Amino acid sequence: MRTKKRTVAMLLAGGQGSRLGVLTKKVAKPAIPFGGKYRIIDFPLSNCVNSGIDTVGVLTQYMPLDLNAYIGNGQPWDLDRNDGGVSVLPPYSRGANDEWYKGTANAIYQNMHFIERYDPEYVVILSGDHIYKMDYNAMIEYHEQKGAAATIAALNVTLEEASRFGILNTDEDNKVYEFEEKPAKPKSTKASMGVYVFTWKKLKQYLEADEADPNSSNDFGKNIIPNMLNAGEALYTYEFAGYWKDVGTLQSLWEANMELLLEDSPIKLNDNSWRIYARNPNEPPVFNGEDCEIKNSMVCEGSEIYGKVEHSVIFYGVHIGKGAVIKDSVILPNTIIEDGAVVEYSIIGQETKVGKGARVGASEEVAKAFCAPGKMTGYMAVLADEITIGDGVVVKPGEMLDQDRL
Amino acid sequence: MKSTMGLVFAYQNDEQMKALTQKRALSSIPFGGRYRVVDFALSNLVNSGITKVGIITRDNYQSLMDHLGSGKEWDLSRKNGGMYLLPPFSQPGFSGSNVYRGKMEALLNAANFIRKSDSENVILASADCIFNMNFQDVVNFHEEKDADITVVYHQTELEEKDNGETGTVYTLDEDGRIVDVAINPSPALMKGKVNLGISQIVIGRGLLETLISECASHNMYSLHRDVLQRRVHDLKIYGYEYTGYCAKIDSVASYFDANMDLLSADIRQALFYQDRQIFTKIRDESPAIYREGCEVKNSLVADGCIIEGTVENSVIFRGVRVRKGAVIRNSIVMQDCEIQSGSQLEYSIIDKDVVIRENRKLFGYKMYPMVLAKGSVV
Numbered sequence: 001m002r003t004k005k006r007t008v009a010m011l012l013a014g015g016q017g018s019r020l021g022v023l024t025k026k027v028a029k030p031a032i033p034f035g036g037k038y039r040i041i042d043f044p045l046s047n048c049v050n051s052g053i054d055t056v057g058v059l060t061q062y063m064p065l066d067l068n069a070y071i072g073n074g075q076p077w078d079l080d081r082n083d084g085g086v087s088v089l090p091p092y093s094r095g096a097n098d099e100w101y102k103g104t105a106n107a108i109y110q111n112m113h114f115i116e117r118y119d120p121e122y123v124v125i126l127s128g129d130h131i132y133k134m135d136y137n138a139m140i141e142y143h144e145q146k147g148a149a150a151t152i153a154a155l156n157v158t159l160e161e162a163s164r165f166g167i168l169n170t171d172e173d174n175k176v177y178e179f180e181e182k183p184a185k186p187k188s189t190k191a192s193m194g195v196y197v198f199t200w201k202k203l204k205q206y207l208e209a210d211e212a213d214p215n216s217s218n219d220f221g222k223n224i225i226p227n228m229l230n231a232g233e234a235l236y237t238y239e240f241a242g243y244w245k246d247v248g249t250l251q252s253l254w255e256a257n258m259e260l261l262l263e264d265s266p267i268k269l270n271d272n273s274w275r276i277y278a279r280n281p282n283e284p285p286v287f288n289g290e291d292c293e294i295k296n297s298m299v300c301e302g303s304e305i306y307g308k309v310e311h312s313v314i315f316y317g318v319h320i321g322k323g324a325v326i327k328d329s330v331i332l333p334n335t336i337i338e339d340g341a342v343v344e345y346s347i348i349g350q351e352t353k354v355g356k357g358a359r360v361g362a363s364e365e366v367a368k369a370f371c372a373p374g375k376m377t378g379y380m381a382v383l384a385d386e387i388t389i390g391d392g393v394v395v396k397p398g399e400m401l402d403q404d405r406l
Numbered sequence: 407m408k409s410t411m412g413l414v415f416a417y418q419n420d421e422q423m424k425a426l427t428q429k430r431a432l433s434s435i436p437f438g439g440r441y442r443v444v445d446f447a448l449s450n451l452v453n454s455g456i457t458k459v460g461i462i463t464r465d466n467y468q469s470l471m472d473h474l475g476s477g478k479e480w481d482l483s484r485k486n487g488g489m490y491l492l493p494p495f496s497q498p499g500f501s502g503s504n505v506y507r508g509k510m511e512a513l514l515n516a517a518n519f520i521r522k523s524d525s526e527n528v529i530l531a532s533a534d535c536i537f538n539m540n541f542q543d544v545v546n547f548h549e550e551k552d553a554d555i556t557v558v559y560h561q562t563e564l565e566e567k568d569n570g571e572t573g574t575v576y577t578l579d580e581d582g583r584i585v586d587v588a589i590n591p592s593p594a595l596m597k598g599k600v601n602l603g604i605s606q607i608v609i610g611r612g613l614l615e616t617l618i619s620e621c622a623s624h625n626m627y628s629l630h631r632d633v634l635q636r637r638v639h640d641l642k643i644y645g646y647e648y649t650g651y652c653a654k655i656d657s658v659a660s661y662f663d664a665n666m667d668l669l670s671a672d673i674r675q676a677l678f679y680q681d682r683q684i685f686t687k688i689r690d691e692s693p694a695i696y697r698e699g700c701e702v703k704n705s706l707v708a709d710g711c712i713i714e715g716t717v718e719n720s721v722i723f724r725g726v727r728v729r730k731g732a733v734i735r736n737s738i739v740m741q742d743c744e745i746q747s748g749s750q751l752e753y754s755i756i757d758k759d760v761v762i763r764e765n766r767k768l769f770g771y772k773m774y775p776m777v778l779a780k781g782s783v784v
Contacts, residue, residue: 036692037692270691270725280688282684282688284438285439299696301693313693
């Protein structure tokens with residue numbers, strides 16, 4: 001017999017994250033490394049466990065191999081359970097019309113039987129794109145209190161930012177009367193964070209209706225939420241005041257990493273009451289060589305530092321050679337920066353090699369003077385996973401490489 | 407390889423360890439920034455394909471149990487085999503309630519566990535050794551030689567010990583068979599390199615059971631004296647040479663030296679970057695933060711640390727806070743300690759949860775590092 005669960009969480013992890021350029025060439029966005037030892041998906045997964053949600057479906061589609069291997073049986077997040085736990089839910093062929101997930105709502109629709117197994121009261125819909133710590137349980141309690149059909153977590157943004165988000169217009173009681181996707185003239189500053197609590201019975205009804213509509217794009221923001229509003233369902237916003245960062249672009253990914261270095265960092269990773277769990281690389285402590293110099297940086301176990309590191313985040317298994325200089329950069333796992341190489345204002349992919357005396361990127365000021373604006377990388381240089389930069393080779397700021405340059 | 411199980415002796419003679427074993431067994435002393443001594447023996451067994459491991463404890467084993475948990479970090483939380491804790495219990499004819507006089511007596515306590523196993527070989531591993539060895543090679547050697555017992559040794563010069571326990575030295579014939587066993591010989595009589603045992607032994611399960619009951623019925627208890635030495639001529643005992651890095655933890659000085667050895671790239675390579683990982687309990691700490699103005703040289707720093715001061719030639723465990731102006735040299739600082747500003751440490755071993763208050767100075771000496779007990783506030 002299966003235990004009835006009050007809440008099932010569904011984590012949408014199928015996004016490609018095309019604005020992250022070469023970094024998502026081989027991995028889906030939720031599997032992108034973050035903060036020295038984590039991956040983006042560690043945040044929603046840890047939030048679930050810390051909120052007492054022990055049944056999580058992870059919906060994958062794009063480049064799932066790495067993500068599947070990373071989640072495994074869910075043990076690092078304490079999600080290896082007899083009943084529930086974490087399940088990876090890829091699209092699969094059913095009946096006559098084999099299909100991929102057509103949209104976020106369709107992805108949930110295709111996995112309705114997974115949710116039904118647990119006969120839940122509530123379903124939490126999450127995405128794997130954001131860095132934040134949030135108690136979903138408090139939100140569910142609020143949802144229950146309001147007797148809502150759906151509750152949408154909302155963040156107060158500035159009026160300028162508001163036109164980049166889905167904006168929720170509400171009355172004084174936080175009851176939503178209108179939802180506008182990226183409005184040119186926003187009426188409110190309550191931005192949807194892409195975190196939803198639904199009463200399962202209601203959601204099921206709207207998912208089925210949405211699926212029957214051939215003109216629908218099967219998306220929560222575009223279809224399900226407006227349809228519920230039009231039908232007069234009770235939708236509420238739940239205000240979230242903590243740190244929340246969309247890491248969907250190279251620039252914001254870099255920023256979020258750098259924010260961890262602040263003395264009063266807005267997101268505390270060593271908070272015992274709300275730990276962020278990750279699959280552990282199991283490597284020895286950081287070795288700091290005789291002539292190394294590390295300042296204002298985060299360095300993960302398993303790396304060996306012989307050079308100079310300033311204002312940077314260094315992941316596990318990284319080797320920084322003698323005389324090498326790393327500044328304002330993020331170096332992803334198992335990458336080798338050889339002796340005398342200089343890396344400035346860059347993101348370097350996993351298992352990449354930067355040869356002796358090579359030069360990658362330049363300081364933000366220099367880059368701004370030489371580099372045309374409007375590039376995907378901003379003024380950064382970005383190297384893909386598993387490539388090699390030869391000895392003495394130069395990679396200019398603003399460049400994004402996904403092939404060897406020898 | 408025939409089916410093999412492991413038995414780990416997780417208690418050791420620890421009177422030379424001072425405050426480090428006040429509240430824990432030697433095998434659970436923190437080591438190398440994030441490990442415990444037992445991780446090495448245990449990981450070696452697991453990496454050699456052994457999935458059934460009994461842990462023989464004697465006293466002070468609460469900290470060890472806490473560290474091992476269900477064994478899942480070593481992949482030993484299993485349906486078939488896995489990890490079994492074998493704490494002492496009293497039984498008829500057994501001399502002490504919780505103190506074993508020797509390993510054969512300890513094995514008597516595990517006799518049931520051994521009898522019920524269907525493994526053909528048993529590895530008797532001692533958890534006081536920092537090494538990375540493939541036991542499969544030893545078992546293959548054991549079978550090739552058709553040996554009764556195979557003991558692992560490494561070649562080294564014999565060192566003087568305060569308590570006279572210099573170890574077991576083997577003399578081998580050309581075939582590798584042991585012809586003489588010397589227990590705690592005087593280093594003065596042993597010039598040059600000797601074959602020093604590292605207490606990792608392979609033996610057939612049937613023979614082990616026989617020897618356990620023979621020893622019990624003759625009131626004998628020592629594995630080295632009553633089995634290896636006494637039976638050297640009537641059993642086929644072979645020696646297998648281990649050529650990798652190996653450090654035995656049997657005193658504060660040897661513990662200190664073994665930690666400092668990790669500052670050598672070659673030794674780190676040999677211990678951690680083989681195909682065989684050393685597993686340990688996971689703490690889920692964020693990576694270490696190095697603040698403006700810190701200076702860290704020739705040191706190991708684990709996850710969860712916040713470093714604002716100076717650290718040289720030292721091993722800093724998880725979650726340690728080194729405040730501005732604090733200076734740590736040639737020292738070992740265990741997890742969750744706080745070293746406040748202006749304080750100085752030299753040749754010191756600071757156990758877990760210690761607070762060194764502002765401007766305090768602690769100096770040990772290279773041969774006699776100062777040891778601060780767990781939880782002290784200075």
